[in-house]
Amino acid sequence: MTDTTQTGPVLAADGTPLKKSLARALRMQKLRALMLIAPLLLFVLITFLLPIADMLFRSVENNIVSDTLPNTVVALEDWDPNSGEAPGEEVFAALAVDLKAAAEAKTHTKVGTRLNYENPGISSLFRKAGRKVKKWDTEADGPFKEKFLEMDDAWGDIGVWQTIQTYSPKLTNGYFLNSVDLKKGNDGIEVRPENERIYIRLFIRTFIMSLIITGACIVLGYPVAWILANLPSRTANLLMILVLLPFWTSLLVRTSAWKVMLQQQGVINETLVWLGLVADDARLVMINNQFGTIVAMTHILLPFMILPMYSVMQTINPSYLRAAKSLGATNWTAFWRVYFPNSVPGIGAGSILVFILAIGYYITPELVGGTKGVFISNRIAFHISTSLNWGLAAALGTILLAVVLLLYWTYDKIVGIDNVKLG
Amino acid sequence: MKLSKLSVLVATTALCAPAAFAEEMANEMTLVSWGGAYQASQVKAYVEPYLEMNPGLKVIWDESSAEATAKMRAMAEAGNITWDLVDAVASDAMRMCDEGLIEEIDHDAVLAPAPDGTPPSEDFGELLVSDCFVPQIVYSTTFGYRTDLVGDTPPTSVCDVFDLEKYPGKRALQKRPIDNMEWALYCDGVAKDEIYDVLSTPEGVDRALAKLDTIKDQVVWWTAGAETPQLLADGEVVMGSTFNGRLFSAIAEQGQPIGMLWDMQSFDLDGWVVPAGLPADRKARVMDFLKFATDTQRLADQAKYISYGPARKSSAPLVGKHAELGIDMAPHMPTDPANATNVHVYDYEWWADNRDDLDAKFQAWLAK
Structure with missing residues (x-):
């Protein structure tokens, strides 16, 4: 009893407090565990998270204007964009100095391309000016305003100067505004003219069609998964190969196969005409529209729905159903009240997989979507590879990512992410 | 032994004399x-x-x-x-x-x-x-048509593409504003040398899109050059634009019933x-x-x-004969005088300036 009356901390064998030595042992364990996962962690960090962060940053980054035209940006600060007049000589002199340096470093066309996204025509204005300004003496050749105007009247255009001034800060929200069909005007943010609005329409279309595709996958996949899970394993394995075989086939091959099936002179239309169900001159239009995209993508994404459903259904104990029936449930009640709730985690997992894959798809919509069946990702791909407007592509991508995370969060709140199982 | 000596030698020469290797x-x-x-x-x-x-x-x-x-x-x-x-x-x-x-x-x-x-x-x-x-x-972007689907009077003008009464059926066009906007204005009555002046105004863009609107329902939009020959071969479209070399191989190498429409072909490099x-x-x-x-x-x-x-x-x-088919190549060249009687000269500078702007409008129009 005397030992337990001691009030000091409990000591370990070597005399250090037990709490401390326990913490140290645990820390060692954690460190060891961390070192084990370090390769993967670093890999994910370097190849996945950092590029994403870099891409996100591109959507607001706008160093190029102030880096290439440092003097002009400073000189322009005093100019009133609503004055109705082009800036004065000091701005043009600053521009001459900047453009000469930029033309020697061959960066003047780069800034021209950047500003051309906002105001068509600036690209060639800068390209032409660079060629001439290179030969000027920026000390002695003034006044420069006349020389610029003589070169091209567009230098007197207020719109050009407003664009340079609006896009001179190092960070810009211009790309984000652009990706929701807005733009920066002289007096704040404006809605783009109707004939330039496209992105909101595409975002909405992408979400609605992805939801339809997810729904179609659930409806088609559920019975298949149920059959797979309830057949004797030998037959089930055989059928499973039928599910996996298309999964292993190249995406492009499957998409092209749908073209052959669905086009107006294709297999389905030919058969219908041959059977006399459809007149020869009234063949069904099933491709190059939303229908084509939905059919092809549902087929391509179906295995992603069936596999999680199947693995969840396999774990449902068949005696539950038998118990329900022995207690007097009809087949439907037993299914709906007992079996279905148990299979919901599989539906949840499959739906998240299919939906997230669907909103990022672009090859299939590009090939079979025509004009009404393309997704926002087709525009992102266009801006990455063709127009080279990576800032806009990054802004569109960021919005897409944010909306997916938001949906994931809502899903977690409503269904609960613990309620998602892959098996 | 020999090998390691050699590699040392190579390494030292490479280190000591990068300048000597520059040429x-x-x-x-x-x-x-x-x-x-x-x-x-x-x-x-x-x-x-x-x-x-x-x-x-x-x-x-x-x-x-x-x-x-x-x-x-x-x-x-x-x-x-x-x-x-x-x-x-x-x-x-x-x-x-x-x-x-x-x-x-x-x-x-x-x-x-x-x-x-x-x-x-x-x-x-x-x-x-x-x-x-x-x-x-x-090369040129130009039209090919199905010889068996156009009746006795094959198309001779690019404006036949816009004529749904004379040539009913689907047409394939490239999914981009370039070339299509110019053809539309030309067929809406704009003189060839004024096309880019008209297209520089917002009204001109609307006019081109309005002309394209008249055939929009009948257009299959392509992105890869191989699509049009395939669509023509399948009979999915009556006529379609693509690169002339693609049409040549469909006609000369595969023997498809396809004819060339060289009118207003758009030269590119x-x-x-x-x-x-x-x-x-x-x-x-x-x-x-x-x-x-x-x-x-x-x-x-x-x-x-x-x-x-x-x-x-x-x-x-x-320019001589085809290496395998032995046919004379000159008449199949876009630059052959017989083919180049009426060509459209693509304005690179203009498109470099206006491509982003027009593309936004074109895509918005397509999505409508």
Whole structure:
């Protein structure tokens, strides 16, 4: 009893407090565990998270204007964009100095391309000016305003100067505004003219069609998964190969196969005409529209729905159903009240997989979507590879990512992410 | 023992004398092209003869020209350029030149003169649309039609594409504003030399889109050049635009019932660009190859394999017969006088300025 009356901390064998030595042992364990996962962690960090962060940053980054035209940006600060007049000589002199340096470093066309996204025509204005300004003496050749105007009247255009001034800060929200069909005007943010609005329409279309595709996958996949899970394993394995075989086939091959099936002179239309169900001159239009995209993508994404459903259904104990029936449930009640709730985690997992894959798809919509069946990702791909407007592509991508995370969060709140199982 | 001595020797020479190696040419070269029949014609016409002259050289092909601009920018940002010579269309070359991704080339200093001594700048003439670009071929975007689906009066004018009464059925057009906007305005009655002036105004853009609206329901929009020949072969469309070489192979090599509509064909250029910032030995190799591959005879040889016109004036008289089919190639060239009676001259400068703006409007119109 005397030992337990001691009030000091409990000591370990070597005399250090037990709490401390326990913490140290645990820390060692954690460190060891961390070192084990370090390769993967670093890999994910370097190849996945950092590029994403870099891409996100591109959507607001706008160093190029102030880096290439440092003097002009400073000189322009005093100019009133609503004055109705082009800036004065000091701005043009600053521009001459900047453009000469930029033309020697061959960066003047780069800034021209950047500003051309906002105001068509600036690209060639800068390209032409660079060629001439290179030969000027920026000390002695003034006044420069006349020389610029003589070169091209567009230098007197207020719109050009407003664009340079609006896009001179190092960070810009211009790309984000652009990706929701807005733009920066002289007096704040404006809605783009109707004939330039496209992105909101595409975002909405992408979400609605992805939801339809997810729904179609659930409806088609559920019975298949149920059959797979309830057949004797030998037959089930055989059928499973039928599910996996298309999964292993190249995406492009499957998409092209749908073209052959669905086009107006294709297999389905030919058969219908041959059977006399459809007149020869009234063949069904099933491709190059939303229908084509939905059919092809549902087929391509179906295995992603069936596999999680199947693995969840396999774990449902068949005696539950038998118990329900022995207690007097009809087949439907037993299914709906007992079996279905148990299979919901599989539906949840499959739906998240299919939906997230669907909103990022672009090859299939590009090939079979025509004009009404393309997704926002087709525009992102266009801006990455063709127009080279990576800032806009990054802004569109960021919005897409944010909306997916938001949906994931809502899903977690409503269904609960613990309620998602892959098996 | 011998081997290790040798490797030490090689290592030390390499370390001590990088300057001495500067004029040496690399013995490996990565070329980027489009794949398919076009790349095959380059292999036969340029690369195989060059390899005979330089037996130690290793040539690696990368079929990435379609996404060359994006990949070049990514390489430049990463500071690791793995390509030595890239095949690109003129508008992409201008974009890359503006971005500083490719070398400026002094055409007269780098390229071979014509056999009669004409300097390259004159021999290529106005086709040198950018300081960074060495043109190889002139190709055209033009229409092909199904000879069996157009009745007794085949189309003769590009405006027949817009005439749904005379030629009912679907048409294939490229999913981009370039060419389509010009054809639409031309067929709406705008004079050929005023097309770009009209298109520079918002009303002009609306007018072009309104004209395209009249056939919008009947258009299949393509993105890859191979789609139109396939659509024509399947009978999915009555007529469609694509690159003339694609139509040539559908007609001459596959014997499809397709006719050529050369009216208002839109000339475009394809050629070589050199990535900026190559190491000296690789650059020396590339420049040597470039000089060989774009000389008069080589450009004429390429026309044996594909129906694209050589970019040099001096090559035109040397164009002969198809290497396998034995047919005379000249009548299949977009530049042949019989085919080029009414051509549309594509304005690179104008499109470089207005491409982003018009593309936004065009895509918004498509999505409506």
